[in-house]
Amino acid sequence: MIKVAVIGDGGHGKVVKEIVSARTDTRLIGVLDDTFSALQYSGELYTGPADSIQELRRLIPDIVFVLAIGSNIVRKQLAERLGLEQKDFVSLIHPSAMISKSAKVGHGTVVMAGAVIQAGAIIGAHSIINTGAVVEHDNRIGDFVHLSPRVTLTGAVAVSEGAHLGAGAVVIPEMSIGRWSVVGAGAAVISPIPDRVTAVGTPARVISHFQT
Numbered sequence: 001m002i003k004v005a006v007i008g009d010g011g012h013g014k015v016v017k018e019i020v021s022a023r024t025d026t027r028l029i030g031v032l033d034d035t036f037s038a039l040q041y042s043g044e045l046y047t048g049p050a051d052s053i054q055e056l057r058r059l060i061p062d063i064v065f066v067l068a069i070g071s072n073i074v075r076k077q078l079a080e081r082l083g084l085e086q087k088d089f090v091s092l093i094h095p096s097a098m099i100s101k102s103a104k105v106g107h108g109t110v111v112m113a114g115a116v117i118q119a120g121a122i123i124g125a126h127s128i129i130n131t132g133a134v135v136e137h138d139n140r141i142g143d144f145v146h147l148s149p150r151v152t153l154t155g156a157v158a159v160s161e162g163a164h165l166g167a168g169a170v171v172i173p174e175m176s177i178g179r180w181s182v183v184g185a186g187a188a189v190i191s192p193i194p195d196r197v198t199a200v201g202t203p204a205r206v207i208s209h210f211q212t
């Protein structure tokens with residue numbers, strides 16, 4: 001049995017905890033979130049702030065973690081702050097998701113109920129493939145990406161680090177989404193989206209640029 005601690009106790013954390021429970025090979029051992037002041041054990045579950053991670057590892061040496069923070073940038077900052085190794089993170093796949101045998105899912109990535117990841121797709125680390133999202137064949141998805149519910153990426157799409165695609169966005173084949181860019185809910189992407197922009201609509205148009 002894989003012993004899992006979920007880091008993040010907000011709305012996204014709630015869904016991730018249920019994936020741990022839905023699987024037959026994982027067991028929820030702890031929930032870490034800065035809303036907790038010190039590491040405590042209830043008899044069933046450890047709770048504590050994110051920085052109690054090392055204390056928890058001393059108590060349960062074979063524990064693994066998943067970052068359940070919805071914001072891509074906050075998830076990245078936390079991954080850097082915690083300083084854990086790749087092997088310390090588990091990728092969590094809901095039992096109802098369909099992952100091709102030839103696809104790869106990186107460490108710490110969460111794949112939610114009903115998502116489909118097709119042949120040859122490669123997903124990076126600490127990404128979120130949300131409920132019912134479709135990642136078609138040969139996609140390349142970077143680290144710290146979030147594909148919201150019902151996003152549809154058709155064949156050979158490339159999504160770079162930190163990008164967030166809003167609910168129901170659709171991307172036609174071979175398009176690219178730049179680093180840390182945001183695509184609005186319901187957008188249809190029919191041309192490449194550059195780095196660090198927000199793009200909305202059908203067809204998707206850039207409406208703003210991020211300063212940093």
Ligand SMILES: CC(C)(COP(=O)(O)OP(=O)(O)OC[C@H]1O[C@@H](n2cnc3c(N)ncnc32)[C@H](O)[C@@H]1OP(=O)(O)O)[C@@H](O)C(=O)NCCC(=O)NCCS
Binds near residue numbers: 149184185186187
């Ligand atoms: C794209 C998005 C991030 C923009 O948010 P924002 O920066 O706060 O932008 P604003 O709400 O100020 O809107 C700016 C303009 O874009 C338009 N716009 C915003 N989102 C849009 C969308 N999804 N589709 C079409 N137009 C949109 C607004 O109408 C507004 O137009 P105007 O300037 O003509 O009035 C947000 O609207 C969105 O779609 N987020 C996706 C959320 C989501 O799916 N989350 C899933 C969580 S699991």
